[in-house]
Amino acid sequence: MRPLIGIPCCMKAFGAIGMPNHAVSAHYPDVVLGPVGGVPVLIPAFGEAPLAEVLDHLDGVMLTGSRSNVCPTLYGGPAHLEGTPEDAQRDSTNLPLIRAALARGLPLLAICRGFQELNVALGGTLDQRIQDLPGRMDHSTPSDQPMSSVRTGKAHAVRVAPDSHLAAHWRGLGALEAVAVNSLHNQGIARLAPGLAAEAWAPDGTVEAVRVEGSRGFACGVQWHPEYDWREDARSRRLFEVFGQAAENHRRARSQPPRLTAAA
Numbered sequence: 001m002r003p004l005i006g007i008p009c010c011m012k013a014f015g016a017i018g019m020p021n022h023a024v025s026a027h028y029p030d031v032v033l034g035p036v037g038g039v040p041v042l043i044p045a046f047g048e049a050p051l052a053e054v055l056d057h058l059d060g061v062m063l064t065g066s067r068s069n070v071c072p073t074l075y076g077g078p079a080h081l082e083g084t085p086e087d088a089q090r091d092s093t094n095l096p097l098i099r100a101a102l103a104r105g106l107p108l109l110a111i112c113r114g115f116q117e118l119n120v121a122l123g124g125t126l127d128q129r130i131q132d133l134p135g136r137m138d139h140s141t142p143s144d145q146p147m148s149s150v151r152t153g154k155a156h157a158v159r160v161a162p163d164s165h166l167a168a169h170w171r172g173l174g175a176l177e178a179v180a181v182n183s184l185h186n187q188g189i190a191r192l193a194p195g196l197a198a199e200a201w202a203p204d205g206t207v208e209a210v211r212v213e214g215s216r217g218f219a220c221g222v223q224w225h226p227e228y229d230w231r232e233d234a235r236s237r238r239l240f241e242v243f244g245q246a247a248e249n250h251r252r253a254r255s256q257p258p259r260l261t262a263a264a
């Protein structure tokens, strides 16, 4: 038996008539079947109602990246620029899902948009185009960039806090002062949510990794995409392995028969 890893879907229009589909990029089931060591379970963007029935059967949740952006009304931000992609159904599913998963102590790994959702779900805010802010880098990679090696290749370094959980996960994998990561985002954390601890930063101060303080298990997020390079990057692979071990521990605990207490 392997741990069941929930992967919430985006709502995406496909085909000639733009039929709405619940969808995830193949990178995410692939990495779950790979270094995570679990079985991927796609969660439709069906809103909050059925979440409890689903989460009770899962051993972890992985929140994916996506070109769409968290709706600004969910964090009191200004309206997006015209044409900025949004996904209200994903928002209405993932924000309550994050809170419910954390309340259950489900291991949670949040990637890029998922990292931003984690911050908003816990009460934080986002900047929408950090490249337009003074002193900030351009963290985006044009989605029409034809060369995958450019789109998903290493783009900048992050500094990892030596006392962070991420540093502990990466023990033995080299120095933490300048770890190269890819970068495919326009948005970023503006106000860090209460209960989140920043663990890594880009050279311009952009928060690039967080952990949920006081979580009952593994619960962290990264702004970059380790799912794009885990086959050749030991740190990316290790992050998924640690998440997978936490999910396996959850599966074993879930499969234990309930402890009978002595009759009063």
Ligand SMILES: N[C@@H](CCC(=O)NCCCC(=O)O)C(=O)O
Residues within 6 Å of the ligand: 064, 065, 066, 067, 068, 069, 111, 112, 113, 114, 143, 184, 185, 186, 187, 188
């Ligand atoms: N839309 C948000 C989050 C960015 C994100 O998740 N990017 C992944 C894009 C997938 C791809 O193009 O390969 C933002 O722009 O900050």
